Amino acid sequence: MAYDHSDIEKKAQEKWASLDLYRADLSDETKEPYYLLVEFPYPSGDLHIGHWYAFAVTDIYARLLRMRGKNVLFPIGFDAFGLPAENAAIKNGADPKEWTYANMERMRTQLKSMGPSFDWSKEVVACDPSYYQWTQWLFVKLFEHKLAEHREAAVKWCPKDQTVLANEQVIDGKCERCGTEVVEKRLTQWFLKITDYAERLLDGLEKLPWREEIKTAQRAWIGKSEGAYLSFEVRTSDVQNALGTSDVRPTIKVFTTRPDTIFGATYVVLAPEHPLLEGFRKSLMNAEEVEAYIKATAQKTERERSENKEKTGVRLEGVSAINPATKEEMPIYIADYALASYGTGAVMAVPAHDERDFEFAQKFELPIREVVDRSNAPTPYTGTGALLNSGEFIGRDSEEAMGDIVTAVGGEKATMYRLRDWLVSRQRYWGCPIPIVYDPEGKPHAIPAEHLPWLLPTDVDFTPTGKAPLASSYELKERVTNIFGEGWTPEYDTLDTFVDSSWYFLRYLDSQDAHNFSDAALMKKWLPINRYSGGSEHTTMHVLYARFFMKALYDLALVPTDEPFAERFNRGIILGPDGHKMSKSKGNVINPDEFVQKYGADAVRIYLAFIGPYNEPGSYPWNLDGVASMRKFLERITRLVDRNIEGLTKSQHTGTEFKDFVSPNIEQALAKASIKVAEDADRFKFNTAIAALMILVNELEALPTVPKDTLLPLVIMLAPFAPHLAEDLWAKLSKGKSPDASSDEAFRESVHQQVWPVYDASLLTSSTVEITVQVNGKRRGSITLTTSGTEADAVREAHKIPAVTNALGGREPKRVIFVPGKIINLVV
């Protein structure tokens, strides 16, 4: 063991703390600001490999940027509200607050063990009243501007967690947290009107240089489709009319993306939850059958409804709809393939040109009328083409005629989004209390700013009953009565934790501010965030929500920009050694602490950075020998320094100019490494950055003695990757540097305060270059030319290679391709 990592780590971390090295002065005008953000962790209590991957690797970049002269803000905090705390309370009787704060304390220590350069002075804690006061304040702002709404809607309910969920938290019909199948309920809940921003959330993506998969995932989630609303007049049966049913004629409004096919509409479908059904009841001749169908669908889970693709439905006997184009009378069905939550909950069915309608029509033996020429394509044909059977529009192109058809049938062009408003109420305890009270009439009112933070009560029963735990608090009721008066009642729900995390990055700028959610001048200077690194699971959740928040706050003139993240990187995941996702049941979980103990934090950091490109969300199996090999690499550097340190004491050298004792090719090697490492890090390709360092070390090792001042830039370049070891080596070098090292200011500081070595780019261009010689595109050898070598020189040299003359076989090249500095290709 060439070095004692635990000793080195301890000393280095103490040194950084005593120098207060990572506190960013946000108002510093001398350096360019760079805001590097990592998703703040949930304080689950144990640091796993994912945390290391997220924080330790990003830290490399933070350190590197500082050395390159940037004023780097690299903050950390805790996303500290959420279910696990509450579940621990239910299970072990722990107090969620104590549980959370104890976990945070533990995690701070664990996080620090990675040696990250977080600025802890700006820490935010989402469950702390000093933070959630501002979550509440922002919610009130949204409420005042009608962007937060209390309304009844069909919502997703998790029977296990006993709470409603946002659409985004339902994955494959199951609760994102616990995997339980969700059910649908009609409830009055709080919504944030993200749908108002659908178009702008879409537009904003155009300008962002994010990876395509992130942008397309968001686009798909927003799900824009353009089409039209069309209205279908409803006719009730003569029998019912004779009985004196009112002659008010209801219409069915449908949304369709293909109004051009309306001549082919042969029936209409309503979702089983469609509100018109209530009004139809009296006119129905098969009311019982219809009732039964409605009941049956209501009992199905989301999943059951979509899993069984076999079409079902019931015809509404006694009512019919009039096709506004053909004036024909058409049957009306209810069927669960029409979704209440999309469009108008009603569909005009065109069996010839829609797969679902086609299936349904076949099963129920409904007419299938072709109105778009399908040439040889099979029915149903969903493409466009010349119109058939379409009255005055026959022969026109379906796409081109669309607008005219909409006008002709009295329709209205419309754009529909798949995105739903963000449901933010949760019937749970450990969350931010919704800052709302209800007057005696039940009307919601914002809690005035002077009463914020609106504290989470502590006298509650956590047992999930489907009712919000806050409802069991006497203190809360009393508080409301005292402040607002008799008959006023509290809101008992808490906010989705994604609300807490939608703005935390603003708070980092001024986390101690008791009067504002953030600082306006600092926001102007530091936003948008330069680079945000996180998990791909948040693409359609947190990242989308944060973008929405930013746009809403921008409209309220609270923030200076309407996109929060200039760059977003989704990192990959670390798999178990067997190539599978780590899980306790598979027994392939890697505990980072074991490796840290054995090989040191630096080796683990560097291994994670080396495991694969960090700029794409790949999945990388943990190699059991990987950390050990990185440790070896670090030990080789240590030996290299130790072996050559003697020379330093003999050096006449003073100051921190590295050039003097360095021979040209070594300087070239250093220059190469310095440039390559910085470039690759900018692309988040730490794997190749480390490879560049390894190449440098390999080259230096090959030398009998390493020139003294080569070691300094080497250690500086190592510092972002292996911050503890680099600090130790730096200290060693300072001792060896000169007998009176104390007088040398540069060495008293930390290696992390040094400037990234910059070399003249001209160093990289040497006087000669190796050029590949090809004959007919096949490599036959190589020649060395001066950089000014011409094509004629190259041809002459090439002909001296036997393999080349062999391949030419005496023929003269018909053509010569010469790429200076790269290649010469002789074509015969």
Add this chain to the structure above:
RNA sequence: GCCGAGGUGGCGGAAUGGUAGACGCACAGCGCUUAAAACGCUGAGAUGGCCUAAAAACCUUCAUGUGGGUUCAAGUCCCACCCUCGGUACCA
């Protein structure tokens, strides 16, 4: 189904249209050692050939999922297909 990202040695992965396999792991041989570990050195895509007791060296051909194409030159560009991963899905 649709959309997106990919497919390169035994493995993780490198390669602005210009020497494919950087760097590392694992592996093999050698050195050091009484021995092992550690460390160091060397080797290595596949195939065939030529020499050989065997090897080295040398040479040939084939090699970046498959099949075509563009180009002096293709992992990289174009077309078709197959497969893997991710997103989404009865969204009218």
